[in-house]
Amino acid sequence: MQKTVSKDFKYLKGEINIPSDKSISHRAVMFSSLAKGKSVIRNFSDGADPKSTLEVCQGLGISTEFKNNELIITSSGKFTPQKEVYPYHCGNSGTTMRLMTGILAGQNFDSVLTGDESLSSRPMKRIIEPLSLMGAKIESDNFKAPLKIYGRELNPIYYVSKIASAQVKSCIILAGLGVDGITSFTEPYVSRNHTELMLKAMGAEVNVKNTTVSIHKSELSPINIEICGDISSAAYFIVAALIIPNSDIILRNVGLNPTRTGILDVVKQMGADIEILDEKEICGEKVGDIRVKYSNLKGCIISGEIIPRLIDEIPIIAVLATQAYGTTTIKDAQDLRNKESDRITAVVTELKKLGADIEETPDGMIIRGKNGLIGDVEVETYHDHRLAMSLFVAGLVCKKEIYINGFEWVNISFPTFEKLFNTLKL
Secondary structure: OEEEEOOOOOOEEEEEEOOEOHHHHHHHHHHHHOEEEEEEEEOOOOOHHHHHHHHHHHHOOOEEEEEOOEEEEEEEOOOOOOOOOOEEEOOOOHHHHHHHHHHHOOOOOOEEEEOOOOHHHOOOHHHHHHHHHOOOEEEOOOOOOOEEEEOOOOOOOEEEOOOOOHHHHHHHHHHHOOOOOEEEEEOOOOOOOHHHHHHHHOOOOEEEEOOEEEEEOOOEOOOEEEOOEOHHHHHHHHHHHHHOOOOEEEEEEEEOOOOOOHHHHHHHHOOOEEEEEEEEEEOOEEEEEEEEEOOOOEOOEEOHHHHHHOHHHHHHHHHHHHOOEOEEEEOOOHHHHHOOOOHHHHHHHHHHHOOOEEEEEOOEEEEEOOOOOOOOOEEEOOOOHHHHHHHHHHHOOOOOOEEEEOHHHHHHOOOOHHHHHHHHEO
């Protein structure tokens, strides 16, 4: 599907509720499936990725029911698949595949996880290697999906990761959930910690010290989970309001988990007029409203420990940087090459088409701002929902309209994306 985007409005004004957090939605379904009894999940994401997790758990014998805005999960505390080996389809969701591999590796049955073309090209060595050290047996296509997982009893492990990755960390911690002894995972920087927070809320014995997370063998208890808005989804509106003159918007019910708010730190460093309102805590997660106004921004350096806290937001931050004075340098982000697309090459290639002064580096990019985006060109999404949404925002400040090919990939995480933008246009 091709989408035409142009600046057919004056500015952005108003308030919107941000859709449910995708990362928390995935975990709510998985962990509730492992808890004996009935769990109630409120405000579950309607993105395609969390639905993939739900469908995999349903295929593994978990009872689910939607009532109004509640997802009710009833479980015996164990998976009861219909047959011993079944190809469970993870769609486009790397979170589904990587976290479920950790869960399934220690089951008493075999299973197969597969995915779409994009997911089948992503690296799984990062989870297969540590799981193998725990005694797991996983067959793959050169460390890529499909993954055949031979369920067996696992051993505890102390694993030191070279990369900061919430998916890898969660995979190993979930594998350790059913293992006698202590399983520990250490990463160079702290990645998003939704897994640790939710497991602890459900009764797991989880300990966190600096960049190390440890888990003892634990049984989970069902709880009621209310899912806040996704700050990664909010990022597109934050950037749009900052770069479209005279804009002033409020984003309601946004998750403010400190391991996810790197984008707020970056835009403040760049001079953003941004304010947190009505901050509170819901189900162990910080939540609040965000007010954003158009701002004159300046470039900055983005690197080091902040990268895991904004890794998904780098494509939209690159768009932001094109509208800031001076140079913005993004470093230490080489893991972007292992996402739904090679996001470094993809972002640089497509923003160049729009007239951006942007340069690719091995671990990031350099953006020289305030040279103006032109448009009047077709751009590609590479089957990547975050790139599609970032290009949409870029189109709002281009001098001429742009044409985004493959815009339907937005539905992977944010089906109401364009509808919400239209409510803010004046």
